[in-house]
Structures are given as structure tokens and as C-alpha cells.
Amino acid sequence: MKVVLEARGIVSGYDEVEILHGVSVSVHEGEMVAVIGPNGAGKSTLLRAIFGLLPVRSGAVFLQGEEVTNLQPDRLVGKGLGYVPQVENVFPTLTISENLEMGGFVRRDGVGQRLDQVYDLFPDLAGRRQEKAGRLSGGQRQMLALARALMLDPQVLLLDEPSASLSPKMVGTLFERIGEINKSGTAILLVEQNAREALSLCHRGYVLAMGLNRLEGEARGLLDNEEVGKLYLGA
Amino acid sequence: MATLEAAYGRLRDQLRDLRRVAGHVIAGPALWVLFAVLAVYSAVNPDTRQLFVVGVVVGSIYALGSMGLTLTYGILKFGNFAHGDMMMLGGYFAFFALTGQILGERGDIEASWGLDSLPAATDGIAGLSFGYGLIIATVVAVAAMSALSLGIDRAVYRTLRRRKSGIVIFSIASLGVAIAARSVILIFWGPDPRVFVSGIHPAKSLPFDITLKADQMFILGAAVTLTILVSLLLYRTKLGKAMRAMSDNPDLARISGINTERIIRWTWIIGSTLVAIAGVLLALQSQLNPQLGFVILLPLFASAILGGVGSPAGALVGAMIVGISQEVSIDYFAPGYKPGVAFVILIFILLLRPNGLFGAKA
Amino acid sequence: MSKLAIPQRMGALKANQVATPLVVLAMTAAVVIMPAERSGWDVGGTVSFLAVFATTVAIFGIFTLGLNVQWGYAGVFNFGVAAFFLVGAYTAAVFTKGPAEPPFERYVGGLGDKLAFIPFVDSDQWLPFLIGTLAAGAFCGVLAFLLSIPTLRLREDYLAIATIGIAELVRNVSVEERGLVNSSKGLVGIPRPFSDYFDPGDYKYVYLGIAVGVLLLLFLLVERGIRSPWGRVLRALREDELATEASGKNVFAFKAQGFVLGAVIMGVGGSVYAYEQGAASPDTFTHFFGTFIFWAMLIVGGSGNNRGAILGAYMVWGFWIIAQQLQGYDLPEVFKNRIFFIRDFILGSLIVIVLLLRPQGLLREERRVSISVERRVRKLRHPPRAPPAGQPAESPPD
Numbered sequence: 001m002k003v004v005l006e007a008r009g010i011v012s013g014y015d016e017v018e019i020l021h022g023v024s025v026s027v028h029e030g031e032m033v034a035v036i037g038p039n040g041a042g043k044s045t046l047l048r049a050i051f052g053l054l055p056v057r058s059g060a061v062f063l064q065g066e067e068v069t070n071l072q073p074d075r076l077v078g079k080g081l082g083y084v085p086q087v088e089n090v091f092p093t094l095t096i097s098e099n100l101e102m103g104g105f106v107r108r109d110g111v112g113q114r115l116d117q118v119y120d121l122f123p124d125l126a127g128r129r130q131e132k133a134g135r136l137s138g139g140q141r142q143m144l145a146l147a148r149a150l151m152l153d154p155q156v157l158l159l160d161e162p163s164a165s166l167s168p169k170m171v172g173t174l175f176e177r178i179g180e181i182n183k184s185g186t187a188i189l190l191v192e193q194n195a196r197e198a199l200s201l202c203h204r205g206y207v208l209a210m211g212l213n214r215l216e217g218e219a220r221g222l223l224d225n226e227e228v229g230k231l232y233l234g235a
Numbered sequence: 236m237a238t239l240e241a242a243y244g245r246l247r248d249q250l251r252d253l254r255r256v257a258g259h260v261i262a263g264p265a266l267w268v269l270f271a272v273l274a275v276y277s278a279v280n281p282d283t284r285q286l287f288v289v290g291v292v293v294g295s296i297y298a299l300g301s302m303g304l305t306l307t308y309g310i311l312k313f314g315n316f317a318h319g320d321m322m323m324l325g326g327y328f329a330f331f332a333l334t335g336q337i338l339g340e341r342g343d344i345e346a347s348w349g350l351d352s353l354p355a356a357t358d359g360i361a362g363l364s365f366g367y368g369l370i371i372a373t374v375v376a377v378a379a380m381s382a383l384s385l386g387i388d389r390a391v392y393r394t395l396r397r398r399k400s401g402i403v404i405f406s407i408a409s410l411g412v413a414i415a416a417r418s419v420i421l422i423f424w425g426p427d428p429r430v431f432v433s434g435i436h437p438a439k440s441l442p443f444d445i446t447l448k449a450d451q452m453f454i455l456g457a458a459v460t461l462t463i464l465v466s467l468l469l470y471r472t473k474l475g476k477a478m479r480a481m482s483d484n485p486d487l488a489r490i491s492g493i494n495t496e497r498i499i500r501w502t503w504i505i506g507s508t509l510v511a512i513a514g515v516l517l518a519l520q521s522q523l524n525p526q527l528g529f530v531i532l533l534p535l536f537a538s539a540i541l542g543g544v545g546s547p548a549g550a551l552v553g554a555m556i557v558g559i560s561q562e563v564s565i566d567y568f569a570p571g572y573k574p575g576v577a578f579v580i581l582i583f584i585l586l587l588r589p590n591g592l593f594g595a596k597a
Numbered sequence: 598m599s600k601l602a603i604p605q606r607m608g609a610l611k612a613n614q615v616a617t618p619l620v621v622l623a624m625t626a627a628v629v630i631m632p633a634e635r636s637g638w639d640v641g642g643t644v645s646f647l648a649v650f651a652t653t654v655a656i657f658g659i660f661t662l663g664l665n666v667q668w669g670y671a672g673v674f675n676f677g678v679a680a681f682f683l684v685g686a687y688t689a690a691v692f693t694k695g696p697a698e699p700p701f702e703r704y705v706g707g708l709g710d711k712l713a714f715i716p717f718v719d720s721d722q723w724l725p726f727l728i729g730t731l732a733a734g735a736f737c738g739v740l741a742f743l744l745s746i747p748t749l750r751l752r753e754d755y756l757a758i759a760t761i762g763i764a765e766l767v768r769n770v771s772v773e774e775r776g777l778v779n780s781s782k783g784l785v786g787i788p789r790p791f792s793d794y795f796d797p798g799d800y801k802y803v804y805l806g807i808a809v810g811v812l813l814l815l816f817l818l819v820e821r822g823i824r825s826p827w828g829r830v831l832r833a834l835r836e837d838e839l840a841t842e843a844s845g846k847n848v849f850a851f852k853a854q855g856f857v858l859g860a861v862i863m864g865v866g867g868s869v870y871a872y873e874q875g876a877a878s879p880d881t882f883t884h885f886f887g888t889f890i891f892w893a894m895l896i897v898g899g900s901g902n903n904r905g906a907i908l909g910a911y912m913v914w915g916f917w918i919i920a921q922q923l924q925g926y927d928l929p930e931v932f933k934n935r936i937f938f939i940r941d942f943i944l945g946s947l948i949v950i951v952l953l954l955r956p957q958g959l960l961r962e963e964r965r966v967s968i969s970v971e972r973r974v975r976k977l978r979h980p981p982r983a984p985p986a987g988q989p990a991e992s993p994p995d
Contacts, residue, residue, distance in 0.1 A: 414945030
């Protein structure tokens with residue numbers, strides 16, 4: 001299987017603080033890969049570094065075999081990489097429809113068609129297109145954030161803790177959607193605090209701790225792994 | 236004893252809730268009611284009616300000025316203290332395009348290619364004091380101010396953006412730009428006030444004992460028209476939506492792939508258009524005066540903040556309130572206190588509802 | 598964003614260290630040589646001129662010092678310095694001038710004659726002025742305190758526009774209220790301390806001494822205050838407001854105290870200005886001359902740095918004087934007519950250029966810890982015996 005996204009030996013952080021000390025992950029075509037680990041492990045930092053929001057001081061990022069290290073987000077988006085931040089991931093004073101329009105801003109063609117496809121995937125949003133995003137519930141907002149990123153038909157999607165602060169029922173619905181998105185061909189790199197759910201959904205997983213790779217392997221294997229179970233899956 | 240304490244605790248909680256509710260009411264509907272009542276009263280009262288009308292005209296000029304200000308404030312995330320002086324500079328550019336006059340060694344030099352040398356360029360259109368010459372001159376001013384603003388953004392603000400400087404640095408820099416703009420006016424056109432067209436223009440008598448010059452009606456019309464155009468831009472065009480998106484969340488805009496620098500450039504162009512037009516109208520209503528740029532800065536900020544930073548409709552409403560309040564205040568206080576009125580409104584809104592009338596509650 | 602290689606940083610540091618003294622030297626040369634050359638190398642005249650220049654630098658240094666306390670230390674973004682300048686100057690004036698003589702002048706106060714109440718020590722030569730200065734500081738402090746209640750919690754840019762408004766309002770009141778401070782005509786005939794003892798020719802040197810003395814006193818006061826426990830909280834606040842708040846300190850109270858202290862200093866400065874000029878009028882207290890110029894001085898000199906504040910006053914006023922001097926040279930008429938506008942243009946652009954190229958100003962922000970730590974550091978740096986190997990050249994970090 002082809003590797004669509006690869007991050008090798010990423011060293012990155014904020015200003016003078018180094019958070020990642022050489023982390024490597026890879027995602028194959030059509031795969032869904034989880035990145036789990038304790039708080040402060042650098043999971044969100046990794047996504048931001050891959051997406052050009054943080055400087056990569058050492059190491060490299062490859063998208064479809066092409067090196068894209070430290071490219072700005074607007075270039076990466078054009079090459080098929082999408083990113084959904086954990087918080088502040090919608091435009092609150094814009095309507096749902098306008099949010100999606102912004103998601104598809106750089107599309108040269110087929111916006112209307114893509115919009116229909118996205119509304120099909122998220123019928124809940126389709127029913128309230130003219131509502132302002134700021135008025136949506138937490139779960140609906142996460143759906144919108146996801147939908148926004150899908151407008152450009154990304155080949156790889158980076159998701160940063162999508163289930164954070166959602167009710168268990170909403171988490172279930174959300175992960176269902178994410179699964180559907182993956183089945184339709186989009187590779188996904190999923191950072192999650194909710195390790196059990198993430199691993200049950202994904203093909204493979206990486207465990208990060210303190211800015212370094214700790215474990216990796218088939219998701220089923222990690223779920224069964226005693227060490228992982230003790231530390232990260234919770235009682 | 237315990238029941239007394241519990242009762243006191245409950246009372247205190249209820250009072251706190253009451254205060255919170257009162258705060259929300261005062262900051263919300265009550266403010267609207269207050270302004271509506273003041274507006275209606277001053278319009279109806281024969282002593283203040285003419286002042287009310289002048290206030291609407293002044294408010295129109297403030298509206299155009301503060302609309303540009305509110306756009307740059309919302310999208311570039313800093314208050315441009317050079318906005319007033321840029322308005323004036325725009326007016327002077329139009330003056331130069333129209334008359335070709337500039338300050339020489341002693342008195343004015345006149346270039347031969349001023350627009351007013353075109354046939355009938357200064358003949359008033361339909362009772363207005365100006366002809367098509369000023370209209371073309373305004374277009375020239377718009378182009379000049381756009382180029383200037385883009386240049387300043389490139390040289391100054393973009394560097395500060397890259398450095399992720401705080402609001403304070405942007406503000407101080409814009410103050411430097413303001414001083415520079417004012418000095419340019421003084422260097423090339425001198426400190427004495429000027430007008431586009433000299434002479435007295437008659438005011439038309441209108442019903443309800445109000446008089447308005449044709450120019451003033453034009454100003455009002457221009458303000459309303461441009462507000463509609465800007466709103467259409469923001470709500471119906473892709474660029475406008477991107478501008479609103481950037482105003483909401485610039486990071487998310489970048490993440491969505493929007494080229495934020497391009498949007499910023501367009502913001503400056505639109506802002507400069509409004510600035511130049513506002514400057515010309517200000518000069519029509521009042522005069523071309525290097526000091527005027529600073530004098531209107533406070534009312535412009537008050538209007539933008541009162542309406543809610545980032546909202547053009549808010550800028551219009553805020554500007555009308557400020558303009559009308561300033562003019563009507565002459566009936567009660569000395570005219571020298573007019574700037575003070577804008578200031579009081581500003582403090583009032585900053586304390587009660589800093590997000591403005593059209594902004595979300597704080 | 599890449600970390601600078603160490604050798605590169607050292608090179609840059611050396612360049613920085615050379616640039617500042619060079620620039621100051623160049624300014625000093627210009628300020629001394631130009632008036633000297635224009636007066637035909639008249640030493641006496643030049644010295645006299647420079648004395649007045651230095652006095653103004655000292656007075657403006659006081660204002661910039663006060664602004665540094667407000668902004669550089671307390672982080673209060675005060676764009677309304679003109680308000681305190683005005684209140685300080687006018688207060689000192691009405692406390693030291695004799696009673697008003699309508700219809701020529703109308704103003705409140707005029708207590709000058711009544712304040713010389715200590716017998717036998719020529720108290721009319723100094724007492725009213727001392728009281729006037731204290732009153733100026735006090736009035737400004739009270740004004741700052743009253744203003745801090747509604748404004749200090751505002752976001753920085755809102756605070757800036759609010760303070761601009763306050764300065765304008767104060768100026769409007771001084772012009773509109775007839776009988777307050779003689780409205781637009783302003784006050785003239787403000788007396789000077791110790792004027793009876795000296796010839797007018799010598800007096801300027803005396804006043805230079807007074808101005809420098811006041812500046813020095815305030816400078817030492819602020820330097821001391823910054824190293825006190827109070828000052829440390831103030832600086833911690835500037836670095837990280839949230840952390841300071843979390844540690845239980847009342848952020849608002851500290852900011853207000855810094856704001857008030859800075860205002861008091863500005864009030865004192867206003868009084869020293871008033872006595873020297875002998876007159877004060879609303880035209881002086883415009884936004885440009887009463888506020889912007891001090892911000893220019895602080896930015897150029899280096900904010901967060903008391904020495905920088907004074908150096909900035911020297912550099913900016915030096916530039917001001919040079920512009921004035923240029924009028925005496927044989928330049929094209931066109932240029933000479935507008936020299937002051939060109940000066941203003943350069944000042945405005947200078948602020949932008951400094952912010953772009955050297956935002957820290959001429960003197961970097963100092964890192965001062967506390968008096969006891971500094972004493973220990975000093976002992977380490979200059980010990981009675983030779984120091985052990987590996988002694989750090991820089992003072993230890995905070």
C-alpha cells in the first residue's frame with residue numbers, strides 16, 4: 001500500500017520550548033491511523049507541525065512522496081492535506097452554508113456538487129444551512145468543522161481530538177461519520193484522548209509520550225497490549 | 236440562626252442575579268431604547284430639529300469614515316489611528332487632482348493639468364456645488380489612497396504581522412503614520428484651510444422647518460448607498476465572506492486554504508475607497524484642514540466601537556448616534572465640547588457593552 | 598523561525614553595542630557644533646544656548662520617565678500624556694501666580710502671594726514653587742486615580758483611544774470654561790523660583806541645575822521603586838498578567854498604582870516646565886506636542902528602561918533643535934518655509950522605522966532583580982581577589 005503521508009523525525013515546538021524530539025508517523029492510502037498518548041505527549045503539536053502551523057526544526061514531512069516540510073497551510077491544502085483543529089474550528093458569525101463555502105474557497109470547480117455530497121454525509125447540517133455556526137451545539141459544531149475540511153476532497157485528513165468535550169452519544173455518532181469518511185477513500189490521521197474508541201476504529205496506532213514514539217502497531221494489537229491498557233486505556 | 240444565614244445567602248444570590256439581569260438589560264434593549272428615544276425627541280423638538288438634521292449629515296460622513304475603520308479593525312485586528320489623517324489626505328489628493336494647486340515658495344503654484352480646466356468641470360450638477368470634475372478627482376484620490384495604503388501595509392504592517400507583534404505596536408506604528416500623513420499635507424498644501432469651490436451655496440428649505448444644502452443631501456445619499464454596497468459585498472460575494480471569515484478567525488481561514496494576505500490587500504483597497512470618499516465629503520461639508528484628521532479620530536472610533544467593530548451596519552448606526560448627539564449637544568453645552576460628547580459615548584459603550592450594539596454581548 | 602547560530606548573535610550584539618554610542622555621539626556633535634557655527638563661534642552664546650537646551654531635555658526627560666513607569670513598567674497604554682502635562686503646568690501656575698486681574702485674565706487660584714508664609718527665609722523665592730509642584734503632582738495623581746477606575750480594565754487599544762479622548766476633553770475644558778485658566782489665552786507671567794537672587798543672564802544655569810536636580814531625584818526614586826518588592830510584582834505583571842493574577846496579586850491595584858505614580862511624575866514635570874517657560878497655553882498641550890513627542894522619546898530611547906527614557910528625550914529634542922538650527926543656513930526657500938513640517942514628518946516616520954528596525958530602542962530593556970541580589974552580583978563581579986575561572990560576564994538571569 002502506498003504511503004500518502006509520512007512524518008520522519010519531527011523536532012518542533014512553540015517559541016523556545018521544544019515539544020517533539022523526533023517523532024515519526026506514516027499513513028497509507030485509505031488507512032485510518034490513531035495517535036494516542038497522555039496529555040502533553042505532543043499529539044496536537046505533531047499535527048500542527050505537519051500542517052505548517054509550527055516550525056519543523058528538524059525532520060521532514062512527505063505528502064504523496066513530495067517533501068512539504070514547513071510549507072504554509074494554504075499550499076498544503078492545495079496539495080490535498082486537510083486539518084481540523086480541536087477548538088475554534090468554525091466561523092461563528094457565518095452560517096453553516098457560508099462556513100462550508102469557506103471550506104471550499106480555493107476550489108476551482110465543482111463546489112456545488114461537493115456541497116451536496118457533504119450535506120448528504122451530514123444531514124443534520126443540511127437541515128439548518130442558514131443558521132449561524134456560533135449557535136450550534138458542541139456536537140453539531142464538530143460535524144461542521146469536519147464538513148468544512150471535507151469541502152476540498154482531501155486525500156489525507158488530520159483530526160485533532162474531535163471527540164473532546166462531547167457527550168458519549170455524540171462521540172459515537174461522530175466516530176461513525178469519521179469511519180464513513182475513511183471508507184469513502186480519505187486517509188485519516190486521528191489524534192485522540194479517547195484511546196479506546198480511536199483504536200477500535202482505526203487500522204493502526206501510534207503511542208506517543210513526552211514528545212517521542214513509544215509504541216506502534218496494529219490497532220487490535222495495541223488494544224490488547226497490557227502496557228497500553230494500563231497507562232492509556234483507563235479502567 | 237442557621238435559617239437566617241441561609242435566608243441572607245439566598246437574598247444575596249438573588250440580588251447578584253438581579254444585577255446580572257439588569258446589566259444584560261441595560262447593555263441590550265435598554266441601550267437601543269435610550270438611543271431611539273433621544274433620536275426621536277431631538278427630531279421632534281423644534282429647537283433641536285435643525286441640529287438633528289445637521290447631525291444626520293455629520294453622521295453620514297462619520298459613517299463612511301468609520302466603515303473603513305471598522306473593516307480594517309475587524310480584519311487586521313488593530314485600530315488604525317492614522318484613519319482620520321488618511322481621510323484628510325484623500326481629500327487633499329482630490330483637491331490636487333481637481334485644481335492642480337500646491338504650495339509653492341510664496342503662495343500657490345498651479346499645475347496646468349488640474350481637472351478644473353476641463354470644460355464645465357466645475358459646473359454644479361443639479362444644484363450641487365461641484366461638477367464632474369470633483370467626481371473624477373475623487374476617483375483619482377481613491378486610486379492614490381489605495382496605492383498608498385497598500386504600500387504602507389507592505390512596508391510596515393506586514394512586517395509587524397510576520398513578527399506577530401501585539402496590538403500596541405501596531406497602534407503606535409499607526410500613530411507614526413498619522414503624524415507623517417498630516418505632515419505631508421502641511422508640506423504640500425500648508426496649514427491654511429482650503430475648499431474645493433469657494434462661494435456660498437444656498438440651503439434649500441424643506442418641510443418641518445429644516446434647511447439643507449444640496450451638497451448635504453448628497454452626502455446623506457452617498458452614505459446610505461455605500462453602506463448598502465459594502466453590506467452587499469460582505470454578505471453576497473465570495474471576497475466579502477472571506478473577509479468576514481477572517482474577522483471571525485484568521486487562523487481557521489488560513490487552515491481552510493484562504494490566502495489571507497490577498498484578503499488583507501483587498502481590505503486595504505476597499506478601506507481606502509471609503510477613506511477617500513469620506514475625506515472628499517468631509518471637505519465638502521466642512522473644509523480641507525490638516526488638523527481635521529485628528530479631530531475626527533475620536534468620533535470615528537466612537538462610531539465603530541459603538542456599532543460593533545467589524546460591522547458596517549453598526550458603523551452606520553453608531554455614526555448617526557455620535558453625529559446627532561454631537562450636534563444636538565450644542566443646545567445644551569458650548570460647541571467646544573462636541574468632541575467631548577463623542578468621548579462620553581465611547582466610554583459609556585466601552586464600560587457597558589464593549590462589543591457594541593451589533594456585536595455579541597460581552 | 599530558526600535559532601540564530603551563536604557566532605552570528607555575537608556579531609549582532611557587537612554591532613548593537615557600537616550603534617548606540619555612535620548615534621548619541623553624532624547627535625551631540627550636531628547639537629554643539631551647529632549653534633556654535635551659526636553664532637560665529639561665540640562660546641558664551643553657545644554655552645548659554647546649550648544650557649537652555651539641556652534644561653528642556655531634563656524637563657522632557659521627566660515626562661518620559663513618568664511615561665516609562667506607566668507603560669514600560671505598569672503596562673498602561675497612556676496616549677493622553679497631554680492631560681497630565683496640562684494639569685501639572687496649570688496647577689503650578691495658579692499656585693504660584695498672584696491673583697487674577699480681570700478683565701485681562703481670569704483664572705482660579707492665584708495663591709502665589711499667600712503661599713509665602715514662612716517668615717525670615719525669603720519663602721517667596723521657593724515655598725510657593727515647592728507647594729505648586731507638590732500640588733501639580735497631587736492633582737495629576739488624583740486625576741489618574743479617578744480615571745483608572747473606569748479605564749484601566751479596558752483592552753489596550755481601547756485604553757489608548759480612551760486616553761486620547763481624556764486629553765482632548767481636559768484641553769476642551771481648559772479652553773471652554775472661562776475663568777478656569779484664562780481659556781484660550783492661557784496663563785502668562787508665571788514666576789520663577791530664586792529669581793530675585795540672580796541676574797537674568799545667569800538664571801538659566803540656575804534653572805538648569807533645578808531641572809536636572811528634580812530629574813535626578815525622580816530617577817533615583819523610580820530606580821529604587823523598581824527594585825523593591827512592589828516593583829518586582831509590577832514587572833512580573835508586565836511579563837505575564839495571568840500568572841501574576843493566579844498568584845493572588847490584585848493586578849488592577851498594581852496597574853493603578855503604576856499609572857498614578859507615572860502621572861504624579863508627569864505633574865511634577867509640568868510644574869518645572871511652567872516655571873521655566875513662564876507661560877502655559879492650550880496650544881502647548883496638543884496631541885502632537887503634549888503626547889506624541891514623549892512616546893517618540895520613549896520608543897527611541899528604549900521603553901522599560903529609565904536611562905533609555907532620558908536618552909530618548911535627549912535624542913528627540915536634539916533633533917528638534919537641529920531642525921530649528923537649519924533655518925539659519927543657506928537652504929532653498931521652499932525647504933526653509935516648511936522645515937518644521939518636514940521635521941514632524943521625520944519624527945512620525947522615525948517612530949515607524951524604529952519599531953520596524955530596532956523595536957527595543959537605543960537602550961535595551963534592563964533586567965533588574967532586586968537590591969540585595971544586585972549587591973551580591975556586584976560583589977561577585979568585583980571581588981577583593983581574582984575571580985575563579987568561568988565567571989559569567991553577564992548578570993545572572995531573573
